[in-house]
Amino acid sequence: MATVKQSSNRSFSWQVRVYYEDTDAGGVVYHSQYLNFMERARTEWLRQLGFEQTYLRDEQNVVIVVYSAQLDFKKPAKFNDLLTITSEVVKIGRSSFEVAQTITIESTILVQGLVKLACVNPHTFRPVAIPSEIITKMEQL
């Protein structure tokens, strides 16, 4: 279950269902799993902008890697919850950009994150410029 929700100009929303695989014996979503949810949302945001990451990797020689993440876990998500993840680009550099992401359930904020990403060459892991077509799309947001 995951559909595109209404998005403002600058933010993109994506829904993720919590399955047993995402939870731990504390009865809640295991903390590192929120990073996975956030990457799913960024992947779908790029897809909505028109960029398949397989295209970026295979045709443009670019993969996008996380080089920093700041996460604040405010309330736990539970099994079967339907979470909404909002993603907003807050900074764009030459080869890196930053995305503020929030995980909510019925307007209660569960997790807030700031994820810093870099475009790198898939073979050398060296930084490369963000493809100009992505920059253009991001600046239209």
Added chain:
Amino acid sequence: MATVKQSSNRSFSWQVRVYYEDTDAGGVVYHSQYLNFMERARTEWLRQLGFEQTYLRDEQNVVIVVYSAQLDFKKPAKFNDLLTITSEVVKIGRSSFEVAQTITIESTILVQGLVKLACVNPHTFRPVAIPSEIITKMEQL
């Protein structure tokens, strides 16, 4: 990205997108991850039948556990693939049932599985009868 696809009387289809988290350094989906995909599909099949597992656990004192799985990995799924998982109940007992599951991409079979499930008490893990309302729904399939 995951929507209900056309289902025959007796089978239910669910789509799952492959993200980086699902893959390994061999470039393909890590083998145990297919069991997770299969559980997502069974969860959504139960939901479509009208059964939230939180309701089953909290109101009916029933959780559904896997007690056996036979998996045949025929071809690998890759990053960004959109997989279809079909699930079909092939046997119903008093406290257990069996689901044949197939993971395909564009009609190519990647993984075939037979998953045997039991209804158990969430506290004692002892077998309990499948709730009659589920039996009724399954037999209507």
Added chain:
Amino acid sequence: MATVKQSSNRSFSWQVRVYYEDTDAGGVVYHSQYLNFMERARTEWLRQLGFEQTYLRDEQNVVIVVYSAQLDFKKPAKFNDLLTITSEVVKIGRSSFEVAQTITIESTILVQGLVKLACVNPHTFRPVAIPSEIITKMEQL
């Protein structure tokens, strides 16, 4: 925490600690996670025989993939349990072999599995012969 335990001629034992990441909201180890534990044990068994999988992949052009798994989940493992995984080669073919694996805690069997593995080329995923040095070692068991 994971050390080599006494092994008989034909079987290899490896210990795995259960962390929160391995469990689910049912309070027990999530079922697909046992496949991960089994692969850890096979990896360490190969290492003990003298084969690093990075060497096999980079020098011998061989990766080992799971093409079939039969799993019987008998009793659940719980958070903080120290599990013992035994692995025994039960069949050796030209490009494939089968390993019987058992996960126990204090001599209680929790999970039994039969995992069928194939040697494949890392680029084409086509079957290749098991490296003769591995065959030799396996037959010495």
Added chain:
Amino acid sequence: MATVKQSSNRSFSWQVRVYYEDTDAGGVVYHSQYLNFMERARTEWLRQLGFEQTYLRDEQNVVIVVYSAQLDFKKPAKFNDLLTITSEVVKIGRSSFEVAQTITIESTILVQGLVKLACVNPHTFRPVAIPSEIITKMEQL
């Protein structure tokens, strides 16, 4: 493979082997997996201090949850790497404490993290005081 390495007064080291399950199709460890490695190291550090988390949960009614994490991913770890995770308590409050953690391979820093943890009641998730026996042990570090 995971053994206690020499630890200074105030820091604890723990080794973790990278298996296929930890990697992604980029050929490196998937970024959220480092949070799992860090929790394994904290769990073993607590165990070395004399505290099983099952004891804390069942006898003391205390579980330890992550409420904030700052992660800097500097270099990628790869399949089969043997990583060392060092953990050092840098701040102790009434119900919360902070641990600086570093993941290295052969003295190269791969990941640096600051993880903030809180002691909570396992049923209400409300903050409770850090058990005094843990405080005592931490202050002896």
